[in-house]
Amino acid sequence: AQSVTQPDIHITVSEGASLELRCNYSYGATPYLFWYVQSPGQGLQLLLKYFSGDTLVQGIKGFEAEFKRSQSSFNLRKPSVHWSDAAEYFCAVEGASSGNTGKLIFGQGTTLQVKP
Amino acid sequence: DTGVSQNPRHKITKRGQNVTFRCDPISEHNRLYWYRQTLGQGPEFLTYFQNEAQLEKSRLLSDRFSAERPKGSFSTLEIQRTEQGDSAMYLCASSLGAMTGGRETQYFGPGTRLLVL
Numbered sequence: 001a002q003s004v005t006q007p008d009i010h011i012t013v014s015e016g017a018s019l020e021l022r023c024n025y026s027y028g029a030t031p032y033l034f035w036y037v038q039s040p041g042q043g044l045q046l047l048l049k050y051f052s053g054d055t056l057v058q059g060i061k062g063f064e065a066e067f068k069r070s071q072s073s074f075n076l077r078k079p080s081v082h083w084s085d086a087a088e089y090f091c092a093v094e095g096a097s098s099g100n101t102g103k104l105i106f107g108q109g110t111t112l113q114v115k116p
Numbered sequence: 117d118t119g120v121s122q123n124p125r126h127k128i129t130k131r132g133q134n135v136t137f138r139c140d141p142i143s144e145h146n147r148l149y150w151y152r153q154t155l156g157q158g159p160e161f162l163t164y165f166q167n168e169a170q171l172e173k174s175r176l177l178s179d180r181f182s183a184e185r186p187k188g189s190f191s192t193l194e195i196q197r198t199e200q201g202d203s204a205m206y207l208c209a210s211s212l213g214a215m216t217g218g219r220e221t222q223y224f225g226p227g228t229r230l231l232v233l
Binding site for chain 2: 101
């Protein structure tokens with residue numbers, strides 16, 4: 001069965017420091033991978049997605065992610081974190097099912113805290 | 117494009133009562149998804165519609181849960197005889213699935229937070 005693991009439940013970084021959030025997936029075929037961000041009391045906003053092609057994907061708000069098939073990983077990075085980046089981050093894979101359902105399987109999330 | 121909207125945003129109910137949530141997707145999006153998110157967890161898929169047809173339901177969706185999407189526009193999720201374990205955030209998402217031939221982004225609404233006392 002498909003699954004997504006985010007090993008870090010909670011991460012604290014200083015403002016201006018670099019950030020890397022880890023995501024590992026389990027999926028037999030070529031995965032479709034996503035990173036979403038959720039601020040308190042709000043829905044999920046898409047940061048970036050990988051379907052095919054270039055394995056380094058650029059997203060909104062200065063985020064990028066790199067797909068590494070050999071490591072089954074899709075880690076999210078940002079060179080310099082801003083206080084407004086404090087939120088919960090979810091990695092997701094599009095699950096396989098009978099037909100093209102598009103349903104997403106999410107990791108349990110990583111909460112990012114930014115220190116001034 | 118006004119985004120996905122959900123109503124109500126918050127609902128407090130007593131155990132055993134029925135509740136209904138509404139989701140209005142982005143207009144012209146043919147796919148609509150419902151997810152449930154409990155505290156400290158990622159969203160879990162519940163069910164999805166392609167136009168008005170409900171094409172898949174998770175085993176998480178017990179007999180007390182029912183979802184509809186009449187005329188392929190808005191959707192409702194009803195929970196009958198609520199239990200304390202139903203307390204969660206219920207998220208709706210919509211997308212332009214399949215018709216364009218590729219994977220499409222799901223756009224999420226703000227969610228409905230349910231508390232069952």
